[in-house]
Amino acid sequence: MSSLTFELIKKSSRSKARRGRITTRHSVIETPVFMPVGTQATVKAMKPEEVRDMGADIILGNTYHLFLRPGHELIREAGGLHKFMNWDRAILTDSGGFQIFSLAKLRKITEEGVYFSSHLDGSKHFLSPELAIETENNLGADIIMSFDECAPYPSTYEYTKKSMYMTTRWAERCQKAHKNTEKQALFGIVQGGMFEDLRKISARDLVSMDFPGYSIGGLSVGEPAELMYDMLDKTVPELPENKPRYLMGVGSPDYLIEGSIRGIDMFDCVLPTRLGRNGTVLTSHGRVIVRDAKYARDFTPIDPECNCPACKNYTRAYIRHLIKTDEMFGLRLCTLHNLHFLINLMKSIRGAIINDSLLDFRDEFFEKFGYRKKDQ
Amino acid sequence: MSSLTFELIKKSSRSKARRGRITTRHSVIETPVFMPVGTQATVKAMKPEEVRDMGADIILGNTYHLFLRPGHELIREAGGLHKFMNWDRAILTDSGGFQIFSLAKLRKITEEGVYFSSHLDGSKHFLSPELAIETENNLGADIIMSFDECAPYPSTYEYTKKSMYMTTRWAERCQKAHKNTEKQALFGIVQGGMFEDLRKISARDLVSMDFPGYSIGGLSVGEPAELMYDMLDKTVPELPENKPRYLMGVGSPDYLIEGSIRGIDMFDCVLPTRLGRNGTVLTSHGRVIVRDAKYARDFTPIDPECNCPACKNYTRAYIRHLIKTDEMFGLRLCTLHNLHFLINLMKSIRGAIINDSLLDFRDEFFEKFGYRKKDQ
Numbered sequence: 001m002s003s004l005t006f007e008l009i010k011k012s013s014r015s016k017a018r019r020g021r022i023t024t025r026h027s028v029i030e031t032p033v034f035m036p037v038g039t040q041a042t043v044k045a046m047k048p049e050e051v052r053d054m055g056a057d058i059i060l061g062n063t064y065h066l067f068l069r070p071g072h073e074l075i076r077e078a079g080g081l082h083k084f085m086n087w088d089r090a091i092l093t094d095s096g097g098f099q100i101f102s103l104a105k106l107r108k109i110t111e112e113g114v115y116f117s118s119h120l121d122g123s124k125h126f127l128s129p130e131l132a133i134e135t136e137n138n139l140g141a142d143i144i145m146s147f148d149e150c151a152p153y154p155s156t157y158e159y160t161k162k163s164m165y166m167t168t169r170w171a172e173r174c175q176k177a178h179k180n181t182e183k184q185a186l187f188g189i190v191q192g193g194m195f196e197d198l199r200k201i202s203a204r205d206l207v208s209m210d211f212p213g214y215s216i217g218g219l220s221v222g223e224p225a226e227l228m229y230d231m232l233d234k235t236v237p238e239l240p241e242n243k244p245r246y247l248m249g250v251g252s253p254d255y256l257i258e259g260s261i262r263g264i265d266m267f268d269c270v271l272p273t274r275l276g277r278n279g280t281v282l283t284s285h286g287r288v289i290v291r292d293a294k295y296a297r298d299f300t301p302i303d304p305e306c307n308c309p310a311c312k313n314y315t316r317a318y319i320r321h322l323i324k325t326d327e328m329f330g331l332r333l334c335t336l337h338n339l340h341f342l343i344n345l346m347k348s349i350r351g352a353i354i355n356d357s358l359l360d361f362r363d364e365f366f367e368k369f370g371y372r373k374k375d376q
Numbered sequence: 377m378s379s380l381t382f383e384l385i386k387k388s389s390r391s392k393a394r395r396g397r398i399t400t401r402h403s404v405i406e407t408p409v410f411m412p413v414g415t416q417a418t419v420k421a422m423k424p425e426e427v428r429d430m431g432a433d434i435i436l437g438n439t440y441h442l443f444l445r446p447g448h449e450l451i452r453e454a455g456g457l458h459k460f461m462n463w464d465r466a467i468l469t470d471s472g473g474f475q476i477f478s479l480a481k482l483r484k485i486t487e488e489g490v491y492f493s494s495h496l497d498g499s500k501h502f503l504s505p506e507l508a509i510e511t512e513n514n515l516g517a518d519i520i521m522s523f524d525e526c527a528p529y530p531s532t533y534e535y536t537k538k539s540m541y542m543t544t545r546w547a548e549r550c551q552k553a554h555k556n557t558e559k560q561a562l563f564g565i566v567q568g569g570m571f572e573d574l575r576k577i578s579a580r581d582l583v584s585m586d587f588p589g590y591s592i593g594g595l596s597v598g599e600p601a602e603l604m605y606d607m608l609d610k611t612v613p614e615l616p617e618n619k620p621r622y623l624m625g626v627g628s629p630d631y632l633i634e635g636s637i638r639g640i641d642m643f644d645c646v647l648p649t650r651l652g653r654n655g656t657v658l659t660s661h662g663r664v665i666v667r668d669a670k671y672a673r674d675f676t677p678i679d680p681e682c683n684c685p686a687c688k689n690y691t692r693a694y695i696r697h698l699i700k701t702d703e704m705f706g707l708r709l710c711t712l713h714n715l716h717f718l719i720n721l722m723k724s725i726r727g728a729i730i731n732d733s734l735l736d737f738r739d740e741f742f743e744k745f746g747y748r749k750k751d752q
Contacts (some may be wrong), residue, residue, distance in 0.1 A: 042698060042705045070672065070697040078675055078693060086689045100519040296446065299454055313424075313462045317454060320419060328704055329418045 004143065004185035004212045006244045006265075012356050016236060016263035017250030019353040022058075024142035025183060026082065027089035029057040031244065031265040032349055034251060034342045035092060037273060040065050043073070044273045045328070045335040046369035048087045054308065054340045055347070058090035058142075059269045063135055064099030067127070068118050072138035080140030088312070091141040092268070095132045095174075095189075097148045098249070107254035109149065111166065113327055129270035137180045145215060146174035148189040153221040167191045168205045175209060185212040187246060193218055194227055196234045211242040216264075220250045222358040228255075232262040253282065253345055254371050257362045260349045272342050279323040282342070286370035290316050290334065291323045302333075308340035380519065380561035380588045382620045382641075388732050390638035392612060394730040398434075398620055401517035401559060402458065403465035405433040406618065408725055410718045411468060413649060417442050417451070417461040420649045421704070421711040424463045429685060430684065430716045431723070434466035434518075438643045439511055440475030440521060443503070444494050448502040448514040456516030467517040468644070471508045471550075471565075473524040474593070474625070487542065505549035511681060513556045522550035524565040529597040536569035543567045544581045551585060563622060570603055572610045579614035589620040592640075596626045601634075608638040629658065629721055630747050633738045636725045648718050652711030655699040658718070662746040666692055666710065667699045678709075678749040684716035705713055 003025065010019040020031040036043045036051055039062040043051050051059060061081055066072060078084040081091055097114075100107055104116035104125075127135075132147040148167040151160050171188045179188045188206035192198030206214060216235055219228045232247070239245050244265045250256070251269020259267060272282065279291035283303035288295075290302065301311035302319065303372025310319070310333040322330025345365075352361040366372070379401065386395040409688040410418035412419045415438040419427050427435060437457055442448060454460040457467055473490075480492035480501075489504025501510075508523035524543040527536050548563045554562045568574030582590060592611055595604045608623070615621050620641045626632070627645020635643060647748055648658065651670055655667035659679035664671075666678065675689035678695065686695070686709040698706025721741075728737040742748070 040697075040701045040703055041694070042703045045704045047705060047708065065701075069701055070693070074673060074693065074697075077673060078691065084691075084694055086694075297450060297453065315454065315460075317446070317450065318417070318460055318462075321416070325416045325441075325445055326420045327416055328421045328707070329423060331704070332423065 002212075003181060003183055004244075006213070006242060008242065010354055011025040012353055012358060014356055014359055015261045017261050017353045017358050018263055018265070019244075019350055020244065020265055020266070022304075023056075024090040024185070026091070026142055027057045029090060030350060032256075032260040032346055033058065033266050034256060034346045034354075035060050035266060035268040036339050037062070037268055037270045038085065038087075039270070040069070041081060041114055043339070044278060045277060046339070048085065050336060051087075051339070052089065054336070055343050056089070056339070058092060059087060061091055061093045061139060061141060062096070062099060063093045063132065063139065063146045064096035064103065066093075066139060067096055067125070067135050068120060072135040076138040076140075082140065089141065091145040091147065093136050093139050093141040094248070095136065095145040095147040096127055097132070097145075098150045100127065101150050101152070111169075113147075130177040133174050133177040133179075137178070138186065140180075141368075142182060143185050143187060144178075146171040146186060146188050146219055147164045147181065148191060150218050150221070151191065151193050153194070153223050155193050157195055157198075160191075160195055161198055164191045164193070164198050164202050168202060171206055171211075172209060175211070187211055187213040187215045189215040189217040189248070190235055190239075191218045194223055194231060196231070199235045200238055203235055207238065207240060210245065211243070213246060214239050215248050216247040217248045219247065220255065225254070225258075229258055229262065232264070253342070253369060254366065256342065257349060257358075257365060260353070261358055261362065270340030273278060273335050276338045277331045279330065279334055281334050282338050284368055290319050292320075295320045302337050304339070306337065306341065306344070308337050310334070310337040310340070378588075379557060379559055380620075382589070382618060384618065385710065386730055388734060389731055390732055390735055391637045393637050393724055393729045394639055394641070396620065396641055398641070400434075400561070402467070402518055403433045406726060408632075408636040408722055408729075409434065409642050410632060410722045411436050411642060411644040412715050413438070413644055413646045414461070414463075415646070416445070417457060417638045419715075421653060421708045422715070424461065426712060427463075427715070428465065430712070431719050432465070432715070434468060435463060437467055437469045437515060437517060438472070438475060439469045439508065439515065440472035440479065441468075442515060443472055443501070443511050444496060448511040452514040452516075456677060458516065461714050467520065468519040469515050469517040469521065470624070471512065471521040471523040472503055473508070473521075474526045476503065477526050477528070487545075489523075491726050499500075505546040506553040509550050509553040509562075513554070513560065516556075517560060517562050519563060519589065520554075522547040522562060522564050524567060524593055526566065526594050526597070527569050529570070529594075529599050531569050533571055536567075536571055537574055540567045540569070540574050540578050544578060547582060547587075547628070548585060551587070563587055563589040563591045565591040565593040565624070566611055566615075567594045568611075570599055570607060572607070575607055576614055579611055583614065583616060587619070588741040589622060590615050591622040591624050593624045595623065596631065601604075601630070603632075605634055605638065608635065608640070612639040627718060629718070629745060630742065632718065632721060633725060633734075633741060637734055637738065649711050650712035652714045653707045655706065655710055657710050658714050660744055664692075666695050668696075671696045678713050679717070682713065682720070684713050686710070686716075688711040
């Protein structure tokens with residue numbers, strides 16, 4: 001089999017939404033899909049069985065973090081990331097680019113690659129398209145990303161243009177460096193900031209290189225939601241219908257729904273795990289800060305409409321007690337619920353695409369959750 | 377049924393060891409048993425299913441901690457501690473006495489009870505035998521403890537004597553205050569420090585009050601192991617054969633084995649959970665500090681002889697990586713393994729009692745684990 005196949009199951013007649021299926025060597029992934037983030041070879045506060053049991057078919061690993069600790073050579077010696085972390089379904093790794101630009105210090109960008117200092121200990125490192133791919137080859141994820149520069153928001157047109165063209169040249173170098181094409185599918189990453197023409201050029205140039213899938217980077221970096229939606233509206237039509245489309249770093253419920261409506265197939269975000277560790281949960285009626293005093297004697301579940309193990313077995317009062325007393329299990333329950341909530345949301349989105357009712361689903365979800373409706 | 381029954385299955389012919397079975401309203405407990413500690417209504421870093429799956433039939437809750445947070449009235453409103461924390465097997469609560477003397481500040485001990493300041497926020501509280509029992513009644517554990525003073529080590533003979541007699545008077549008051557005798561079995565606690573005659577007086581006086589079980593408190597408080605063993609040798613023969621005997625706060629592998637040899641039926645200790653959170657694990661060949669650099673590329677399990685989920689699925693290298701990167705899952709795996717190790721040790725002890733080979737088992741275990749053999 002090839003490293004990745006994508007099957008288009010249904011196209012909405014009312015929006016660009018599509019229901020698909022990605023097959024990798026480790027699992028079959030129903031799309032649109034939300035991918036939990038396992039930055040350091042673990043989905044924070046979870047164990048693999050819990051992530052599997054909630055229905056996750058694919059998770060993320062972060063190349064930048066694993067490059068620094070424990071190192072990709074060590075993970076290769078361990079038999080690859082799947083074996084190292086005991087996860088037998090698909091994994092996607094990013095290229096490290098985004099984290100170098102958001103976390104690392106003293107970085108110097110050259111055509112050859114990026115010099116940077118570790119955010120952990122200041123140690124000096126260099127990553128190039130070739131080294132990023134070598135790292136990702138050693139990690140052995142099913143889907144890997146080309147090395148890109150994610151331009152900050154806001155950036156000038158000139159800066160963004162230069163950066164976008166370099167990212168495209170880097171994508172070519174990544175494609176050449178990629179040794180393991182039979183097992184790992186390399187995606188190109190569309191950049192171009194908030195500039196329609198740059199996004200289109202980036203997309204067309206990458207599409208001409210014929211990647212097995214395309215990522216959209218450099219969005220959800222601080223710009224207004226409407227601007228992101230607009231960029232998606234301009235970018236997605238440039239991408240081929242028969243390849244999966246991945247909107248990087250996006251995972252709030254509204255973005256997942258609006259992204260699906262705009263034809264995105266894959267999403268990832270640290271939101272559910274990060275919120276969970278702060279004692280905040282997503283519910284069908286909006287966010288709940290379960291550590292608040294008003295829940296001290298609330299003997300109802302986090303979300304009465306949810307059937308996850310946290311909601312079936314525990315009350316807000318108990319979870320609040322755990323958080324107030326610094327007990328790890330409280331953060332576990334909040335994280336478990338939040339991941340379950342988003343994975344379940346994607347199930348509903350997929351069902352709504354099949355019924356061609358995603359726009360109605362959006363309106364109902366937004367009203368109940370407390371979002372302002374998009375068109376009001 | 378009564379709150380607790382104890383069945384004696386086998387008595388060793390070569391030591392005081394015995395194999396028994398305690399039946400409570402929530403579970404049947406094979407003895408000798410090690411009870412994981414769930415101080416704040418959770419076994420730290422674990423979820424109830426994990427504790428159940430490793431074969432724990434009973435866990436502990438700490439009255440002092442639950443009295444302060446979230447409060448026993450709240451737990452009563454939640455339907456009791458079992459329901460609050462989603463644990464459907466037996467629970468034992470201590471009386472809060474030990475923690476008042478080890479954790480709280482500015483305590484003042486009177487015949488009536490103890491005035492103390494919370495170690496959390498300095499707030500002032502009072503606990504008496506009657507209030508401790510009221511608290512334990514509200515928590516609703518299957519086995520509850522009478523309110524005692526645990527004299528520090530070392531203490532003078534005079535202090536220990538006065539304290540022991542007061543603890544006995546408090547035990548009488550606890551017995552009178554206990555309202556829920558059909559569902560909760562109240563144990564008396566033998567005190568008397570390191571003085572043989574005081575231990576015997578304490579035991580005899582409590583036995584005359586006919587409790588459904590007896591605890592031995594005030595040991596493993598800093599005294600040499602040999603002194604503790606000597607006190608057990610002097611105390612246990614004073615206790616009735618047909619009632620369970622609980623050695624409080626003891627849980628290192630050597631103490632579990634030596635205690636069982638001396639006729640103890642129940643043990644508890646924070647050791648496995650606390651060690652686990654520090655990245656230290658118990659193995660058949662002794663303690664391993666898995667965070668050490670020498671395990672960075674050790675792709676073998678924590679303990680190759682162990683069949684717990686942590687040892688079946690993960691390597692030392694992976695667990696070390698998790699601990700070095702502050703990932704919660706590393707502490708979960710270490711804690712899970714340590715609890716499994718002690719629960720499995722108790723299984724071996726019970727098997728050895730049935731075969732009447734516990735003394736040989738001790739010698740073999742000690743040699744392999746790296747303990748000095750007792751008689752050398």
